[in-house]
Structure formats: C-alpha cells, structure tokens
Amino acid sequence: MRAPLIILILIVIAVLALVGYNSGWFGSPPPPGANPSATPAASGATTPSGPAAEPEEPVGDGGVEQLPDEAQPQPAADPVKTPDAPSAGSFGHFPAGDLIPKSGSGYLDRTVWSPNLCFPFAEAAFANSQVYGAGGGMGPKDKPSQCDSSNYSLPWRDNFCESRGYASPLCVSGKGHQGQDIRPATCKKDLHWVVAAEDGIITDVGTYTVTLTGAAAPHRVYRYLHMRMNQLAVKEGAQVKAGDNLGKASNDFGGTPTTIHMHFEIRAGVAGTSTDGKAVKLHTFLPPYQSLVAAYDRKRSGQACH
Template identity: 85%
Template sequence: MRAPLIILILILLAVLALVGYNSGWFGTSATGPSPTTAGDILPGAPVGPGAEPDEPVGDGGLEQLPDEAQAQGPVDPVNTPDLPAAGTFGHFPAGELLPKSGSGYLDRTTWSPQLCFPFAEDAFANSQVYGAGGGMGPKDKPSQCDASNYSLPWRDNFCESRGHASPLCANGKGHQGQDIRPATCKKDKHWVVAAEDGIITDMGTYTVTLTGAAPPHRVYRYLHMRMNQLAVKDGATVKAGDKLGLASNDFGGTPTTIHMHFEIRSGVSGVSTDGKPVKLHTFLPPYQSLVAAYDRKRAGQACQ
C-alpha cells in the first residue's frame, strides 16, 4: 500500500512543480519575455546596481547643506532639438561666445523650462569681462556704459575662459553662469527677481542663493546685487517674480562692472544632451532657459 501512495504523491508533486514553473510562481516564466529584456524596462528606468537613468534628467540645481531636502528623483527636461529660433529678439545661438573669449558649450536642454526672467525690466545678456569696459575688453571701448553693452543681440558666455571649476566646459574650467546687464548703465536702480518659487537658502558677501521649492529643487545663484539694500533675508520664502535686490557692482572689496551674474545648478544627476555626465551641484548652461524666459516676458506672460 505504501509504494503506490508514495508514487501518487511524487506524481502530484511533479504536476504542481510544472504548473508553478509555467505560471511564474518561482520568479521565472517559461513563456514571454525575460524581465531583463528591453520590453520590460520602462524608458528612463535605472538598469543594474547604481545605474543612472538612460534619459537626461531634468532641470536642477542645489547648493545647500547635505541634510536639507534633496530632489526625490529625475525629472524629464525640455529638450529643444534645434537652436532657439531667431526673430523673437536678437540673440546669438547657445555656445557662440565672443571670439577668443573661450570655447563655449552648446547644450540644447532648457534646464529651467518655466524660468521667470530674473530682471523685472529689459536686460542684456553678454560678457562683462570681454565686453566694453571689462578687464579683457576692447581697448578702444574703455567704458562699461558703451552702447554695445546695452543693445541686442544677446550673447552666451557660459564656459567663457575663467579659472573656476565648471565640469561641462571643455577643460573642466570656465564661467559658471551668464552675465546679464540691467536695462541701463545705472547701479542700484533695476530690480532683480526670483526665478521661481522657493527659499533663500544662502547669502554671502556678494551672493544670494535661491533654492526652488518644487522638485527637482533647482538652485539659482545671483551675484553682485546691492547687498545692503536687499528685499529678502536668509530663509525667506519667495514667489516667482518677487523682488530680491537691485543690480549693482558689489564684489566683496573690489567692485566689478554693473551687471548680475546668474547661475543654475543641478539638483539631480544624469547626462546632458551630448552625453556628458551631470552630477549633483553641476553648473548648468542657463542661456537657453534665459532666452525662452525673455521671449515669454516680451510676450506679456506673467511668471508662475
């Protein structure tokens, strides 16, 4: 009696094992694609231990203490396959710097797609170092108030030749942001405003840092405002378009030309549109975002 019973039990176990295998009870299915095939991997999902997403992560920026809130995950950027269209206002393409002023960096990612233009009035993006009146400017134009500094077209100067670390630049060094002159060559008159809703997370000798409230917590740093006439304090909560301070030439103990240096830093890691790694806190090219924001401003669109 025992032998037939044992045989019957073995047969039942074999049947159950076969059904379980085909049904995926043990984590593997005999039919259909493997869990590691392309059909089962969502676009942008990490693959393998410590892997980064296979698509560029979103706009970002973070310059704050390590124990403060970080971005929770990647956010898709707004990619523009072509250069900004001419015709809205005069501007050179991204990455096209003044001759002999640096290598430039052509990046087609609008890292801050809803950026509020950081001046309340019109302004002129160009080089303050290599422009008229700058330390490396043309000798025949010694005045920073020269008309060439206060007229179109705009010109990118991210990665302009400087000694500051900037990983996306060709040799790892260069200008970390974009210089923007106010509407006129007058200091302490033209308002600089918040790029998005956020918190003032740091105030230095001549710097103000704004961290975006919403993921991916972009960080914007403003340099050279009139520091003793700021409209905000460290820790203040601001809305996009709120006044921060007046464009000036504060630079510690050494004055610079009248302008505002504007930076965007990454808050999440990923890659740029040309495949360069973008780590947390990397300086990002702000020019494309500024061009789009200025277009919206000129069209009368309010900051949100």
C-alpha cells in the same frame, strides 16, 4: 648585598626606559630602519608640500555657498529632460555657445534646463560678457567704458564656459565661466530689480551672493551675484514666489567693486544627462543661456511668471 641590589635597580631602570621609549613617553620613536640621529636639517631633506587646493569657483564668481539645509532632490529622479532649443525669439541674440572670439570655448547645448524660468530681471536686460565686453578687464581697448552702448544693445551673447581657471564640468576643458552675465536695462547701479527665478527658498545670503533653491522638484539651485547687498528685499530662509523682488543690480563684489551686472547661475537639482551625452551630477553648473532666451521671449510676449 649592596652591589646586587644596585645592579637590580639599574636593570629595572633600563627596562623602564626602553618601554617608555617604545611607547612614546619621550616623543614618537623613529620608524624602523631610520637613523634616530638624522633630522631633516641634518640630512638635507625637506618636507614636501602639495599644491594648494584650487577653489571650486572663480574669484569673480563667488565662493561655494551651499548649505546642508537646502532642499534635496527626489531619491530616484528621472533623467533630465532635454527639449529642443527655443525657436528664434523676437529679439536679437547669438546662438548658444557662440562666445566672443578668443574669450573661450563655448558649450553648444540645446537643453532648456529651466523650462518655466521667470526671467531674473523685472525690466529689459542684456546678456553678454562683463569681462570681454566694453569696460571689462579683457575688453576692447577702444571702448574703456562699461557704460558703452554696445553693452546695452542687442544682440545678446552667451558667455557660459568663457575662459576661467576653475571647475565647470560641462565645459570642454572642465573649467570655465559657470553662469551668464546679464546687464540691467541701463548702466545705473542700485536701480533695477532682480527677481526670483521660480518659487523657492532663499537658502543662503553671502558676501555678494544670494542663493535660491526651487521649492518643487527637481529643486534647481539659482545663484545671483553682485546685487546691492545692504538693500536686499529678502533674508536667508525667506520663501519667495517667481517674480518676487530679491534686490537691485549693482557691482558689489566683497571689498572690490566689479562692473554693473548680475551674474546668474543654474545648478542641477537632479542627476541626469545633457543633450550631448555628458553626465550631469547634483549641483553641476548648467548653461543658463537657452533658458534665459526662452524666458525673455515669454516676458516680451507679456506672459507673467507663474
């Protein structure tokens, strides 16, 4: 009687062991057809690792700082309007898309994406390249100072789509500078006020960024970089009017200072189409240059922001 009992017990143990193995009681079973004794080390196999995800935005232009509580566009928005370019202003400026030679492929866009834009500086300012201009990392070797007079004189120059390695869908390669660099009236940091582009809400304050979302449709998103962050005039959630002070132009860039300038972005509040037929999705980076030119013309003629 004892022998059959022992055999029965052994059979039960074997069955339980098989069930436990297939159920993963002792770890995950190998896939069908696999050799249980083969390991990556024994077989010489390695675990592939894909390339690191590329940041959406260039290091010099800040990180993605969109919040879920930002104002949202109307569900059935009309196509983006594309009026003609502003007439030549009373100040000198190169045309849109005309970048410093060998600094990238500009985007020749006639669209005034923010037709009532309040110029984002309270005083005079100079739109040009902080990277390829005097004192920049790729600037002329014979002009090593960022305070060189060439940076603080006319004409203005576009630098949207200037060479960068990060996503900017409207640029020829799909990558490039996502906004416009603007220097204040003088080469002095923490002195010149940066102001709100339109009525809206401060939806985010980052390490060196301030995001303003327009209160009215189409809820354009404006982002300002490199102000003096410990001296801001606004906080996250604040409601502002066009022309209200936000902060002072500086060189804040996390732990590493940049040149004294303000990087300014406009992002789409509705889907639409550019003047050359390119699709514009929600929050696409838009060329701000034409809007800035028109706004500066209004400012110089004495028109107040509204």
